Amino acid sequence: MATKRLLVLGGNGYVGQNICHVALQSTSNYLVRGLSRSGPPSTTPNHITPSMDKVEWIKGDIFDKSAREDALDGVDVVISCIGAFGSNEFMQRICGDATIEAIASAKAKGVQKFGFVSSAQVYEGSAGLSFPPSVPMHGYFQGKYRAEQELSKAFPDGYVIARPGFIYGPRTTPMGVLPLQMIGSPVSFLGTELGPLSSLIQSVPFVGKECSSMVPVESLGRAMVES
Incomplete structure (x- = not known):
């Protein structure tokens, strides 16, 4: 089986670490690369620590176009699990704009498939979300929603979206x-x-x-x- 290169955006986070671990354990013959602002994770659960040593860690800002493009070199598949909590404006940027910019760069680089970890609170076919902007988490869900819309347009035949609730x-x-x-x-x-x-x-x-x-x-x- 031919080797494929997987880039995990937000790879050193809770979800990202597990995606890297599973990819390295899979039969799909992945080489795994992780992009995050701080590089390798500082702490990991014991059962996945050996896998983290096999990841090619790249330290860079997702909003830095040159860093994105360097991380995307030779990549076949991208999975974005970027997310963070804060003000609504901050969450719109991190949960939405970060992945949207990565989608554009991945498309330009010829990436074959793009996966995105969204949220259970994003509803299929909605024109927006049922939560008003005054709700504290509105920026989180609206950002995820916007990223979903961009992904489905950019990769109509090669995208995967997961909408989990609480991840444990x-x-x-x-x-x-x-x-x-x-x-x-x-x-x-x-x-x-x-x-x-x-x-x-x-x-x-x-x-x-x-x-x-x-x-x-x-x-x-x-x-x-x-x-």
């Missing part, structure tokens, strides 16, 4: 490991496996969508890599 699994922080699966797994069960009760939970605005769309971080990584 071991997450390392400077304070230690956060076992997010201890929260995510039981709440996911409540939101999907208990018949009428789950239906009731799913009917609650925002909360219902998150509870019915929770996903283990490794499953998300596998879906992005294998799609």
Whole structure:
């Protein structure tokens, strides 16, 4: 099988690390490259640490065109899992503009496929989001929505979009490991496996969508890599 090069944008983050790990473990024969502002991750869960040493880490700003283009050299597939929290203006830029600029550069470089980790709160076919701009997370969801729209136009025959809710699994922080699966797994069960009760939970605005769309971080990584 021919070797393919995968570029993970935001590769040193929680989701990005797992995508890199899954790609290196897959049978698709990937060479994995990660682009982020700080280079390699400072902390990783023990079970994926060996994989991080096999990633080609590139330190660069996604908004720096030359850094983007250098990172895209020879790349066949791109997966963007860029995201951050802050003011609505900041989230529009990081969750939307960053990936939108990467999409344009990837298309110009002849990338074959582009994957994007979006959000369960982005609705198919909507003209926008149901949340008013006054809602604190509006910029996050609207940014993701805008990136989805640009991706579907730029790569009509070669894109993958995942819309997870809460993503759970071991997450390392400077304070230690956060076992997010201890929260995510039981709440996911409540939101999907208990018949009428789950239906009731799913009917609650925002909360219902998150509870019915929770996903283990490794499953998300596998879906992005294998799609």
